[in-house]
Amino acid sequence: MAVLEIITAPDPILKKKAQSVELVDDNIREIMDNMLETMYHDKGVGLAANQVGISKRIIVMDLQDEDEVERPEGFYPLFMANPTITDCSKEMIEATEACLSVPDQKIVVSRHVSVKIKYLDYNNESKELESDGWLARAIQHETDHLEGKLLLDYLSPLKKNVAIRKLTKLKKFSA
Numbered sequence: 001m002a003v004l005e006i007i008t009a010p011d012p013i014l015k016k017k018a019q020s021v022e023l024v025d026d027n028i029r030e031i032m033d034n035m036l037e038t039m040y041h042d043k044g045v046g047l048a049a050n051q052v053g054i055s056k057r058i059i060v061m062d063l064q065d066e067d068e069v070e071r072p073e074g075f076y077p078l079f080m081a082n083p084t085i086t087d088c089s090k091e092m093i094e095a096t097e098a099c100l101s102v103p104d105q106k107i108v109v110s111r112h113v114s115v116k117i118k119y120l121d122y123n124n125e126s127k128e129l130e131s132d133g134w135l136a137r138a139i140q141h142e143t144d145h146l147e148g149k150l151l152l153d154y155l156s157p158l159k160k161n162v163a164i165r166k167l168t169k170l171k172k173f174s175a
């Protein structure tokens, strides 16, 4: 396994819609493993493949410490290829989110309280999962990434410009 470099905004790959995975094979599993190691290394709870420069519809998540629900052993980490939200609650809820690709920003986002998702798991098996709480929020955050949507896109145009300027400066200093 390897820790990959996390791509931060503004970078065009983060704005690009990711491509579907045909089959979860050893190549895809290797990407999943590396993504998970990168996520743990950078202390995130979720990561989408385009955040490490791979434009494929893959996400990994581990909300062990945040989850309000008692999960069966082995539930986490979650590996998902082609995650698709198939149903969601009308009810929305606001909370503050952070993103490894948008450093030093905390942004309030309104999300569906609960979502149902289908995906291919680590073994290429088709799975369905109903979720609420932080897991539902994380799923919506990560599937946004696959559509090329970032936390910044939830800001007003003015606030977004300010945030992008800050991020660009941050990049210059860390380059």
Ligand SMILES: [Zn+2]
Binding pocket: 098, 099, 100, 101, 141, 145
């Ligand atoms: Zn993110």
